[in-house]
Amino acid sequence: MKSASPPLMRRKLTPLENYFSVRLKKDLIRGLGKHSHHRAAVKMLPTFVRATPDGTEKGDYLALDLGGTNFRVLYVRVVEEQQKVVKMDSKICSIPQEMMLGTGEQLFDHIAQCLGEFLESQDLKGQTLPLGFTFSFPCEQKEIDKSILIRWTKGFSCSGVEGQDVVKLLKEAIHRRGDYDIGSVAMVNDTVGTMMSCGYRDQSCEIGMIIGTGTNACYMEEIKNVKRVEGEDGRMCINTEWGGFGDDGSLKDILTEFDEVVDQTSINPGVHTFEKMISGMYLGEIVRLLLVKMAEDKLLFKGETSEALLTPGQFETKYISEIEDGLENAQKILTALGLNWDPVDACVVRLVCDTISSRSARLCAAALATISNRIRVNRGLDHLKTTVGVDGTVYRKHPNFSEELQAAVRLLAPKCDITFLVSEDGSGKGAAMVTAVAQRIWLPGCMLSFIFLPIFVYI
Ligand code: BGC
Secondary structure (H helix, E strand, O other), X not given: OOOOOHHHHHOOOOHHHHHHHHHHHHHHHHHHOOOOHHHOXXXXXXXXXXXXXXXXXOEEEEEEEEOOOEEEEEEEEEEOOOOEEEEEEEEEEEOOHHHHOOEHHHHHHHHHHHHHHHHHHOOOOOOOOOEEEEEOOOEEEXXXXXEEEOOOXXXXXXXXXXXOEHHHHHHHHHHHHOOOOOOOEEEEOHHHHHHHHHHHHOOOEEEEEEEOOOEEEXXXXXXXXXXXXXXXXXXEEEEOOHHHOOOOOOOHHHOOHHHHHHHHOOOOOOOOHHHHHHOHHHHHHHHHHHHHHHHHOOOOHHHOOOHHHXXXXXXXXXXXXXXXXXXXXXXXXHHHOOOOOOHXXXXXXXXXXXXXXXXXXXXXXXXXXXXXHHHHHHOOOOOEEEEEEEEOHHHHHOXXXXXXXXXXXXXXXXXXXXXXEEOOOHHHHHHHHHHHHHHHHOOOOOHHHOOOOOOOEOO
16 A cells, blocks of 8 residues: 655645746747747647547547657557447557667658558558557647657657658658558647547546656647637647746746756757656656765765766656655665665655655646636636546656645646546557547548648648
8 A cells, every 4th residue: 555755745835836827827828829839838739639539439440659668559449338448459669769869760660660560460451440640749730640740858869850740751661661551640649649538438528638758738728719720619629738838948947956957968958848847757867866966965875875876867767656655665776776875864865756756746736727727717617627637657656646736736726626537548549539539520531630620720
Protein backbone atom coordinates (compact mmCIF):
# COMPACT_ATOMS: atom_id res chain seq x y z
CA MET A 1 0.00 0.00 0.00
CA LYS A 2 1.47 3.33 -1.06
CA SER A 3 1.70 6.04 1.53
CA ALA A 4 1.57 9.81 1.05
CA SER A 5 4.70 11.38 2.51
CA PRO A 6 3.94 13.48 5.61
CA PRO A 7 5.25 16.86 4.36
CA LEU A 8 2.81 16.69 1.48
CA MET A 9 -0.18 16.35 3.78
CA ARG A 10 0.73 19.44 5.77
CA ARG A 11 1.25 21.85 2.89
CA LYS A 12 -1.12 24.64 1.94
CA LEU A 13 -1.50 26.10 -1.51
CA THR A 14 0.92 28.96 -2.20
CA PRO A 15 0.28 32.05 -4.42
CA LEU A 16 2.59 30.41 -7.01
CA GLU A 17 -0.29 28.53 -8.59
CA ASN A 18 -2.44 31.66 -8.87
CA TYR A 19 0.44 33.50 -10.47
CA PHE A 20 0.63 30.79 -13.09
CA SER A 21 -3.07 30.89 -13.79
CA VAL A 22 -3.07 34.61 -14.53
CA ARG A 23 -0.08 34.36 -16.85
CA LEU A 24 -1.31 31.26 -18.63
CA LYS A 25 -4.76 32.75 -19.19
CA LYS A 26 -3.19 35.60 -21.17
CA ASP A 27 -1.01 33.19 -23.13
CA LEU A 28 -3.97 31.00 -24.10
CA ILE A 29 -5.68 34.04 -25.60
CA ARG A 30 -2.51 35.11 -27.39
CA GLY A 31 -2.12 31.63 -28.90
CA LEU A 32 -5.70 31.66 -30.19
CA GLY A 33 -5.34 35.14 -31.76
CA LYS A 34 -5.35 35.61 -35.51
CA HIS A 35 -2.33 37.91 -35.53
CA SER A 36 -0.72 37.10 -32.17
CA HIS A 37 -0.35 33.31 -32.50
CA HIS A 38 2.92 33.57 -34.48
CA ARG A 39 4.81 34.84 -31.45
CA ALA A 40 2.83 32.95 -28.80
CA ALA A 41 4.80 30.72 -26.43
CA VAL A 42 1.71 28.54 -25.88
CA LYS A 43 0.91 27.55 -29.45
CA MET A 44 -2.81 26.65 -29.10
CA LEU A 45 -2.84 24.54 -32.25
CA PRO A 46 -6.19 23.88 -33.97
CA THR A 47 -6.59 20.10 -34.42
CA PHE A 48 -9.74 20.26 -36.58
CA VAL A 49 -11.27 17.62 -34.33
CA ARG A 50 -14.81 18.92 -33.90
CA ALA A 51 -16.59 16.02 -32.25
CA THR A 52 -15.99 13.67 -29.35
CA PRO A 53 -17.19 10.02 -29.38
CA ASP A 54 -20.86 9.20 -28.77
CA GLY A 55 -20.35 5.50 -28.11
CA THR A 56 -21.63 4.20 -31.45
CA GLU A 57 -18.29 4.01 -33.23
CA LYS A 58 -16.98 0.65 -34.46
CA GLY A 59 -14.49 -1.04 -36.79
CA ASP A 60 -10.87 -2.19 -37.20
CA TYR A 61 -7.96 0.23 -37.36
CA LEU A 62 -4.18 0.42 -37.37
CA ALA A 63 -2.50 2.87 -35.03
CA LEU A 64 1.08 4.16 -34.86
CA ASP A 65 2.38 5.84 -31.74
CA LEU A 66 5.61 7.86 -31.63
CA GLY A 67 6.32 10.13 -28.71
CA GLY A 68 9.02 8.73 -26.49
CA THR A 69 11.85 6.26 -26.64
CA ASN A 70 9.59 3.61 -28.12
CA PHE A 71 7.58 3.43 -31.29
CA ARG A 72 4.47 1.23 -31.30
CA VAL A 73 2.25 -0.26 -33.95
CA LEU A 74 -1.22 -1.43 -32.89
CA TYR A 75 -4.06 -3.29 -34.51
CA VAL A 76 -7.25 -2.24 -32.67
CA ARG A 77 -10.96 -2.97 -32.82
CA VAL A 78 -13.59 -0.47 -31.68
CA VAL A 79 -16.46 -2.59 -30.28
CA GLU A 80 -19.72 -0.66 -30.12
CA GLU A 81 -21.62 -3.14 -27.90
CA GLN A 82 -19.01 -2.91 -25.14
CA GLN A 83 -18.10 0.74 -25.77
CA LYS A 84 -14.52 -0.41 -25.77
CA VAL A 85 -11.41 -0.05 -27.87
CA VAL A 86 -9.79 -3.47 -27.87
CA LYS A 87 -6.13 -3.93 -28.69
CA MET A 88 -5.96 -7.00 -30.95
CA ASP A 89 -2.17 -7.02 -31.09
CA SER A 90 0.76 -4.65 -31.01
CA LYS A 91 4.50 -4.41 -31.51
CA ILE A 92 7.02 -2.17 -29.80
CA CYS A 93 10.25 -1.04 -31.45
CA SER A 94 12.74 0.86 -29.39
CA ILE A 95 14.25 4.05 -30.80
CA PRO A 96 17.94 4.10 -29.92
CA GLN A 97 19.39 7.40 -28.68
CA GLU A 98 21.57 7.77 -31.83
CA MET A 99 18.43 7.56 -33.94
CA MET A 100 16.69 10.25 -31.86
CA LEU A 101 19.59 12.53 -32.79
CA GLY A 102 20.23 11.19 -36.31
CA THR A 103 18.56 11.99 -39.62
CA GLY A 104 14.81 12.08 -40.24
CA GLU A 105 15.29 9.54 -43.03
CA GLN A 106 16.81 7.00 -40.63
CA LEU A 107 13.98 7.54 -38.13
CA PHE A 108 11.19 7.12 -40.69
CA ASP A 109 12.91 4.11 -42.31
CA HIS A 110 12.97 2.49 -38.87
CA ILE A 111 9.26 3.26 -38.36
CA ALA A 112 8.42 1.87 -41.81
CA GLN A 113 10.38 -1.28 -41.07
CA CYS A 114 8.61 -1.81 -37.74
CA LEU A 115 5.21 -1.30 -39.37
CA GLY A 116 6.11 -3.66 -42.24
CA GLU A 117 7.17 -6.44 -39.85
CA PHE A 118 3.96 -6.02 -37.87
CA LEU A 119 1.72 -6.14 -40.95
CA GLU A 120 3.56 -9.27 -42.09
CA SER A 121 3.12 -10.96 -38.70
CA GLN A 122 -0.61 -10.14 -38.63
CA ASP A 123 -1.16 -11.14 -42.25
CA LEU A 124 -2.41 -7.61 -42.89
CA LYS A 125 -0.19 -6.67 -45.84
CA GLY A 126 -2.41 -5.71 -48.75
CA GLN A 127 -5.32 -4.63 -46.53
CA THR A 128 -6.12 -0.94 -46.36
CA LEU A 129 -7.28 -0.39 -42.81
CA PRO A 130 -7.60 3.27 -41.75
CA LEU A 131 -4.45 4.30 -39.91
CA GLY A 132 -4.25 6.72 -36.99
CA PHE A 133 -0.79 8.19 -36.34
CA THR A 134 -0.24 9.55 -32.83
CA PHE A 135 2.76 11.84 -33.17
CA SER A 136 3.38 13.51 -29.82
CA PHE A 137 5.24 16.63 -30.84
CA PRO A 138 4.01 20.13 -31.67
CA CYS A 139 2.63 20.09 -35.20
CA GLU A 140 0.74 22.61 -37.27
CA GLN A 141 -2.10 20.50 -38.62
CA LYS A 142 -3.00 21.60 -42.16
CA GLU A 143 -5.29 18.71 -42.99
CA ILE A 144 -6.04 15.38 -41.44
CA ASP A 145 -3.07 13.84 -43.23
CA LYS A 146 -0.83 16.88 -43.42
CA SER A 147 0.93 17.87 -40.27
CA ILE A 148 4.01 20.07 -40.15
CA LEU A 149 6.44 19.51 -37.27
CA ILE A 150 7.06 22.87 -35.58
CA ARG A 151 9.94 21.59 -33.44
CA TRP A 152 11.21 18.49 -31.74
CA THR A 153 10.90 18.10 -27.96
CA LYS A 154 11.68 15.37 -25.37
CA GLY A 155 15.22 14.56 -26.47
CA PHE A 156 14.49 14.13 -30.20
CA SER A 157 16.47 16.21 -32.65
CA CYS A 158 16.41 14.36 -36.00
CA SER A 159 17.59 16.51 -38.87
CA GLY A 160 15.39 17.42 -41.82
CA VAL A 161 12.03 16.97 -40.08
CA GLU A 162 11.21 20.35 -38.53
CA GLY A 163 9.11 22.36 -40.98
CA GLN A 164 8.24 19.18 -42.93
CA ASP A 165 5.03 17.20 -43.33
CA VAL A 166 5.38 14.16 -41.12
CA VAL A 167 2.84 12.05 -43.08
CA LYS A 168 4.78 12.72 -46.28
CA LEU A 169 8.01 11.58 -44.61
CA LEU A 170 6.29 8.39 -43.41
CA LYS A 171 4.85 7.66 -46.87
CA GLU A 172 8.21 8.31 -48.54
CA ALA A 173 9.90 5.85 -46.19
CA ILE A 174 7.25 3.22 -46.98
CA HIS A 175 7.69 3.80 -50.72
CA ARG A 176 11.48 3.44 -50.36
CA ARG A 177 10.83 -0.10 -49.11
CA GLY A 178 8.24 -0.82 -51.75
CA ASP A 179 6.89 -4.02 -50.14
CA TYR A 180 3.59 -2.64 -48.77
CA ASP A 181 1.45 0.46 -48.86
CA ILE A 182 -0.91 2.28 -46.47
CA GLY A 183 -4.36 3.79 -46.90
CA SER A 184 -5.72 7.00 -45.39
CA VAL A 185 -3.84 8.48 -42.45
CA ALA A 186 -5.21 10.55 -39.55
CA MET A 187 -2.64 12.46 -37.51
CA VAL A 188 -3.22 13.15 -33.80
CA ASN A 189 -1.36 14.48 -30.81
CA ASP A 190 -1.28 12.11 -27.79
CA THR A 191 -3.41 14.52 -25.72
CA VAL A 192 -6.11 14.38 -28.38
CA GLY A 193 -5.86 10.58 -28.53
CA THR A 194 -6.21 10.44 -24.76
CA MET A 195 -9.26 12.70 -24.74
CA MET A 196 -10.87 10.72 -27.54
CA SER A 197 -10.23 7.29 -26.08
CA CYS A 198 -11.56 8.39 -22.65
CA GLY A 199 -14.46 10.06 -24.44
CA TYR A 200 -15.65 6.66 -25.57
CA ARG A 201 -16.16 5.63 -21.93
CA ASP A 202 -17.34 9.02 -20.64
CA GLN A 203 -18.93 11.36 -23.13
CA SER A 204 -18.32 14.43 -20.96
CA CYS A 205 -14.56 14.05 -21.48
CA GLU A 206 -13.49 17.34 -23.10
CA ILE A 207 -9.93 17.71 -21.85
CA GLY A 208 -6.92 15.46 -22.49
CA MET A 209 -3.77 15.78 -20.37
CA ILE A 210 -0.39 14.02 -20.46
CA ILE A 211 2.17 14.11 -17.67
CA GLY A 212 4.83 11.65 -18.73
CA THR A 213 8.16 12.10 -20.51
CA GLY A 214 6.66 15.42 -21.69
CA THR A 215 3.56 17.33 -20.67
CA ASN A 216 0.68 18.88 -22.58
CA ALA A 217 -3.11 19.27 -22.67
CA CYS A 218 -5.89 19.71 -25.20
CA TYR A 219 -9.51 20.80 -24.70
CA MET A 220 -12.67 21.64 -26.61
CA GLU A 221 -12.71 25.39 -27.34
CA GLU A 222 -15.53 27.46 -28.87
CA ILE A 223 -14.74 27.91 -32.56
CA LYS A 224 -15.63 31.59 -32.39
CA ASN A 225 -12.62 32.05 -30.10
CA VAL A 226 -10.23 30.26 -32.45
CA LYS A 227 -9.49 33.31 -34.54
CA ARG A 228 -7.23 31.45 -36.96
CA VAL A 229 -10.14 29.30 -38.11
CA GLU A 230 -13.20 30.67 -39.83
CA GLY A 231 -16.60 29.86 -38.33
CA GLU A 232 -18.76 30.85 -35.39
CA ASP A 233 -20.60 27.72 -34.32
CA GLY A 234 -19.52 24.63 -32.50
CA ARG A 235 -16.28 23.61 -30.84
CA MET A 236 -12.85 22.46 -31.88
CA CYS A 237 -10.21 20.57 -29.96
CA ILE A 238 -7.16 22.77 -29.35
CA ASN A 239 -3.75 21.23 -28.68
CA THR A 240 -2.41 23.83 -26.24
CA GLU A 241 1.27 22.72 -26.24
CA TRP A 242 1.44 24.17 -22.73
CA GLY A 243 4.97 22.79 -22.38
CA GLY A 244 6.12 25.95 -24.19
CA PHE A 245 4.70 28.21 -21.47
CA GLY A 246 7.53 30.49 -20.31
CA ASP A 247 9.57 30.27 -23.53
CA ASP A 248 9.15 34.05 -23.94
CA GLY A 249 10.67 34.61 -20.50
CA SER A 250 7.35 35.00 -18.70
CA LEU A 251 8.37 32.51 -15.98
CA LYS A 252 11.92 33.79 -15.51
CA ASP A 253 11.35 35.15 -12.02
CA ILE A 254 10.30 31.80 -10.63
CA LEU A 255 12.79 29.52 -12.36
CA THR A 256 15.40 28.17 -9.98
CA GLU A 257 19.13 27.86 -10.71
CA PHE A 258 18.49 24.11 -11.13
CA ASP A 259 15.82 24.72 -13.80
CA GLU A 260 18.28 26.93 -15.62
CA VAL A 261 21.00 24.27 -15.62
CA VAL A 262 18.53 21.62 -16.82
CA ASP A 263 17.53 23.91 -19.68
CA GLN A 264 21.08 24.90 -20.62
CA THR A 265 22.32 21.30 -20.69
CA SER A 266 19.32 19.99 -22.63
CA ILE A 267 19.48 19.45 -26.39
CA ASN A 268 16.94 22.26 -26.90
CA PRO A 269 17.84 25.21 -24.61
CA GLY A 270 15.17 27.90 -24.31
CA VAL A 271 12.45 25.56 -25.54
CA HIS A 272 9.59 24.03 -23.49
CA THR A 273 10.39 25.84 -20.24
CA PHE A 274 7.20 24.72 -18.45
CA GLU A 275 7.70 21.11 -19.55
CA LYS A 276 11.21 21.15 -18.09
CA MET A 277 9.82 22.07 -14.64
CA ILE A 278 7.23 19.32 -14.74
CA SER A 279 7.76 16.26 -16.84
CA GLY A 280 9.43 12.90 -16.38
CA MET A 281 12.27 13.63 -18.76
CA TYR A 282 13.59 16.33 -16.39
CA LEU A 283 12.42 15.77 -12.79
CA GLY A 284 15.17 13.28 -11.91
CA GLU A 285 17.84 15.65 -13.19
CA ILE A 286 16.45 18.56 -11.13
CA VAL A 287 16.63 16.38 -8.00
CA ARG A 288 20.17 15.25 -8.85
CA LEU A 289 21.38 18.84 -9.23
CA LEU A 290 19.79 19.76 -5.90
CA LEU A 291 21.41 16.81 -4.12
CA VAL A 292 24.83 17.69 -5.55
CA LYS A 293 24.45 21.28 -4.35
CA MET A 294 23.35 20.17 -0.89
CA ALA A 295 26.28 17.77 -0.63
CA GLU A 296 28.68 20.50 -1.74
CA ASP A 297 27.16 22.77 0.91
CA LYS A 298 27.81 19.95 3.44
CA LEU A 299 24.09 19.48 4.10
CA LEU A 300 24.07 15.87 2.90
CA PHE A 301 26.27 12.76 2.79
CA LYS A 302 28.92 14.33 5.07
CA GLY A 303 29.80 16.68 2.25
CA GLU A 304 30.72 13.86 -0.16
CA THR A 305 29.24 13.00 -3.54
CA SER A 306 29.80 9.95 -5.78
CA GLU A 307 30.63 9.43 -9.44
CA ALA A 308 27.05 8.38 -10.17
CA LEU A 309 25.55 11.41 -8.43
CA LEU A 310 27.86 13.68 -10.40
CA THR A 311 26.85 12.12 -13.73
CA PRO A 312 23.96 13.84 -15.59
CA GLY A 313 20.99 11.55 -16.12
CA GLN A 314 22.06 9.02 -13.47
CA PHE A 315 19.30 9.97 -11.02
CA GLU A 316 16.28 8.62 -12.90
CA THR A 317 12.83 10.15 -12.50
CA LYS A 318 11.45 6.77 -11.41
CA TYR A 319 13.70 6.99 -8.31
CA ILE A 320 11.59 9.96 -7.13
CA SER A 321 8.47 7.78 -7.05
CA GLU A 322 10.33 4.91 -5.42
CA ILE A 323 11.94 7.11 -2.75
CA GLU A 324 8.66 8.84 -1.90
CA ASP A 325 7.02 5.44 -1.64
CA GLY A 326 9.20 4.41 1.30
CA LEU A 327 12.41 5.14 3.19
CA GLU A 328 13.73 1.66 2.55
CA ASN A 329 13.68 2.36 -1.17
CA ALA A 330 15.52 5.62 -0.55
CA GLN A 331 18.26 3.77 1.30
CA LYS A 332 18.63 1.16 -1.47
CA ILE A 333 18.83 3.81 -4.19
CA LEU A 334 21.36 5.94 -2.30
CA THR A 335 23.52 2.85 -1.78
CA ALA A 336 23.24 1.94 -5.47
CA LEU A 337 24.36 5.48 -6.33
CA GLY A 338 27.50 4.87 -4.27
CA LEU A 339 26.60 7.45 -1.59
CA ASN A 340 27.68 7.30 2.00
CA TRP A 341 24.34 8.09 3.68
CA ASP A 342 22.96 8.11 7.21
CA PRO A 343 19.27 7.86 8.21
CA VAL A 344 18.85 11.66 8.31
CA ASP A 345 20.26 11.91 4.75
CA ALA A 346 17.66 9.41 3.54
CA CYS A 347 14.84 11.48 5.08
CA VAL A 348 16.20 14.71 3.59
CA VAL A 349 16.51 13.12 0.13
CA ARG A 350 12.91 12.01 0.42
CA LEU A 351 11.90 15.55 1.28
CA VAL A 352 13.81 16.90 -1.75
CA CYS A 353 12.00 14.42 -4.03
CA ASP A 354 8.67 15.40 -2.48
CA THR A 355 9.37 19.11 -3.03
CA ILE A 356 10.17 18.66 -6.71
CA SER A 357 7.31 16.28 -7.53
CA SER A 358 4.95 18.45 -5.52
CA ARG A 359 5.94 21.55 -7.44
CA SER A 360 5.32 19.66 -10.67
CA ALA A 361 1.85 18.49 -9.54
CA ARG A 362 0.85 21.99 -8.44
CA LEU A 363 2.05 23.67 -11.62
CA CYS A 364 0.10 21.16 -13.67
CA ALA A 365 -2.91 21.74 -11.46
CA ALA A 366 -2.65 25.49 -12.00
CA ALA A 367 -2.54 25.00 -15.76
CA LEU A 368 -5.45 22.56 -15.73
CA ALA A 369 -7.52 24.83 -13.47
CA THR A 370 -6.92 27.70 -15.91
CA ILE A 371 -8.27 25.62 -18.78
CA SER A 372 -11.28 24.35 -16.82
CA ASN A 373 -12.13 27.88 -15.68
CA ARG A 374 -11.85 29.03 -19.26
CA ILE A 375 -14.29 26.34 -20.49
CA ARG A 376 -16.74 27.31 -17.72
CA VAL A 377 -16.58 31.03 -18.50
CA ASN A 378 -16.75 30.34 -22.28
CA ARG A 379 -20.05 28.57 -21.76
CA GLY A 380 -21.45 31.18 -19.36
CA LEU A 381 -21.85 28.55 -16.66
CA ASP A 382 -21.82 29.14 -12.95
CA HIS A 383 -20.73 25.57 -12.42
CA LEU A 384 -18.95 23.20 -14.84
CA LYS A 385 -18.99 19.43 -14.62
CA THR A 386 -16.39 17.88 -16.87
CA THR A 387 -14.00 14.98 -17.30
CA VAL A 388 -10.26 15.01 -17.99
CA GLY A 389 -8.73 12.03 -19.76
CA VAL A 390 -5.21 11.70 -18.41
CA ASP A 391 -2.15 9.60 -19.12
CA GLY A 392 1.62 9.58 -18.60
CA THR A 393 4.05 7.76 -16.35
CA VAL A 394 4.48 10.62 -13.84
CA TYR A 395 0.72 10.81 -13.23
CA ARG A 396 0.25 7.04 -13.17
CA LYS A 397 3.31 5.84 -11.31
CA HIS A 398 4.09 8.46 -8.66
CA PRO A 399 2.54 7.46 -5.31
CA ASN A 400 0.73 10.75 -4.61
CA PHE A 401 1.12 12.98 -7.66
CA SER A 402 -2.48 12.50 -8.86
CA GLU A 403 -3.85 13.09 -5.36
CA GLU A 404 -1.94 16.33 -4.94
CA LEU A 405 -2.78 17.56 -8.43
CA GLN A 406 -6.49 16.93 -7.89
CA ALA A 407 -6.51 18.64 -4.49
CA ALA A 408 -4.83 21.74 -5.96
CA VAL A 409 -7.26 21.85 -8.91
CA ARG A 410 -10.18 21.77 -6.46
CA LEU A 411 -8.73 24.82 -4.70
CA LEU A 412 -7.96 26.72 -7.88
CA ALA A 413 -11.13 25.90 -9.79
CA PRO A 414 -13.77 25.65 -7.05
CA LYS A 415 -16.61 26.09 -9.53
CA CYS A 416 -15.48 23.14 -11.65
CA ASP A 417 -16.36 19.61 -10.72
CA ILE A 418 -13.69 17.58 -12.50
CA THR A 419 -13.57 13.81 -12.88
CA PHE A 420 -10.17 12.36 -13.73
CA LEU A 421 -10.23 9.33 -15.98
CA VAL A 422 -6.94 7.54 -16.49
CA SER A 423 -6.76 6.57 -20.12
CA GLU A 424 -6.21 2.97 -21.06
CA ASP A 425 -3.51 3.39 -23.66
CA GLY A 426 -4.99 6.59 -25.06
CA SER A 427 -2.09 7.52 -27.27
CA GLY A 428 -2.20 4.09 -28.87
CA LYS A 429 -5.93 3.65 -29.26
CA GLY A 430 -6.97 7.30 -29.45
CA ALA A 431 -5.82 7.80 -33.02
CA ALA A 432 -8.05 4.90 -34.01
CA MET A 433 -10.89 6.56 -32.10
CA VAL A 434 -10.43 9.81 -34.03
CA THR A 435 -10.75 7.90 -37.31
CA ALA A 436 -13.74 6.00 -35.93
CA VAL A 437 -15.57 9.20 -34.94
CA ALA A 438 -14.95 10.52 -38.43
CA GLN A 439 -16.49 7.40 -39.93
CA ARG A 440 -19.54 7.74 -37.70
CA ILE A 441 -20.36 11.31 -38.59
CA TRP A 442 -19.62 11.41 -42.27
CA LEU A 443 -20.36 9.44 -45.37
CA PRO A 444 -17.86 6.82 -46.44
CA GLY A 445 -15.69 8.24 -49.18
CA CYS A 446 -15.24 11.67 -47.67
CA MET A 447 -15.30 10.34 -44.15
CA LEU A 448 -12.38 12.18 -42.68
CA SER A 449 -13.20 15.62 -43.90
CA PHE A 450 -15.88 16.50 -41.37
CA ILE A 451 -14.12 16.33 -38.08
CA PHE A 452 -10.95 17.57 -39.68
CA LEU A 453 -12.59 20.17 -41.89
CA PRO A 454 -9.85 22.73 -42.56
CA ILE A 455 -12.35 25.47 -43.48
CA PHE A 456 -9.75 28.16 -43.68
CA VAL A 457 -6.64 28.51 -41.64
CA TYR A 458 -4.74 31.73 -41.26
CA ILE A 459 -1.08 30.84 -41.06
C1 BGC B 1 5.04 17.63 -26.94
C2 BGC B 1 3.53 17.47 -26.99
C3 BGC B 1 3.13 16.17 -26.31
C4 BGC B 1 3.70 16.10 -24.90
C5 BGC B 1 3.34 14.82 -24.18
C6 BGC B 1 5.54 17.45 -25.50
O1 BGC B 1 6.94 17.49 -25.49
O2 BGC B 1 5.41 18.90 -27.41
O3 BGC B 1 3.07 17.49 -28.33
O4 BGC B 1 1.72 16.11 -26.26
O5 BGC B 1 5.11 16.21 -24.97
O6 BGC B 1 3.79 13.71 -24.85
